[in-house]
Structure formats: structure tokens, C-alpha cells
Amino acid sequence: GENVEQHPSTLSVQEGDSAVIKCTYSDSASNYFPWYKQELGKRPQLIIDIRSNVGEKKDQRIAVTLNKTAKHFSLHITETQPEDSAVYFCAPSGGGADGLTFGKGTHLIIQP
């Protein structure tokens, strides 16, 4: 199965600064790379995703970059705001009928 690691496990940044979370994976057949956000007591929700034929995707303050050769992809949040405080999960998946493996999560704390 897929081996997924996220770094860092906790990230504290000043409001307005940028945050970067990295996800490494082991399965070279992975071709779908989503990021989910989970606020305290809530359900995980997709915030951005990228497919293997694209190197970067941006949606307002959020972007995802993919390096298939090195088998990692990253979540970038610019101009962070208090509502960005949450746990973020990556969940790379392959072309086969495998279930998703989620990373352990990164707790992002936005300091006022």
C-alpha cells in the first residue's frame, strides 16, 4: 500500500505570513493528489487537488505543487488568516482500485 508522510506535524505562523506543508508518498503509480482541511469538530473537506499531468494549481490564496520525480507534493497558503487554522491532510492515490491512505495531518496554527 501507499506510504504517506506529512511534514511538519505542527506549523505555527503569524497572520499574513505564508505556510507550506509537504507530503511525500511511495507509490510511483499515484496520479491524484488532494489536500483536505479539517476544522475542529468538523468533517474533512477537499480544498484543492491536482492530477499527475499538471505541475501546479492555484486557487486564490491556496496552491498545490507536484514533483512526481521526487514523489512529493506541497500545499501553499499565502496571506494566512485566522480561519486557515485547522488540520490539513494529504491523500495521494494511484491508478488502481486502492482505498485512500491519508497522511497523519498537519496542525496549522495562525497566530494573531
Added chain:
Amino acid sequence: DAGVIQSPRHEVTEMGQEVTLRCKPISGHDYLFWYRQTMMRGLELLIYFNNNVPIDDSGMPEDRFSAKMPNASFSTLKIQPSEPRDSAVYFCASSLSTLSSQPQHFGDGTRLSIL
């Protein structure tokens, strides 16, 4: 769309009792997943179904856990007998046909406490 609907939202019961969690996926979604979330182990996939058929149950912790999907709009996760270590938040999620390139839509979860 109403999204994925789970019930109950909270369940508190004594160890040894049977627990049944319920899920209604988004209409038209062919895949349904059951996850368990704890602080120690994070978000773990327990089992998933494609077109009501269980595909991979390797994440089910032991024989006390069972899951069914009798039709396209309903699934259950049952624990019998329950134990305190089963306490967790259980999420159900569904997705469209192409498993590896479609996002999963999660329900609000069931917070289970076994005393």
C-alpha cells in the same frame, strides 16, 4: 444536494453493547468508504464499497466489526460487542466512479464513546 448523511451524530454506550452506525451516500456516487479517526492513529480507512460490493476490508480491526451496503443509498457499520478502545469518530464518505481521481465527500461523522 444534501451531502453524505450519517446517523447518529453522537453515541454513548456501555462496553459489550452492539453499536450500529448508518450512512447515506450522495446520490449517484458509486464508492462508499468508512473511516475511523483517533488522535493516536489519525484517519484510517476501514472498508470501502464499489456498487454496493465490499472491495477492501483489510482495515477492519477485527471480527467484531462488520459493514454492509444493502443498496446504493444505505450502508451500516456494526460493532458487536463494543469495547472502550473502539471510541473514536467514525466518518463515512462517498465519491464518483473513478476512484483514484475523484475527491471524497465526507459526512459529519459519528462520535462514538464506549464506557
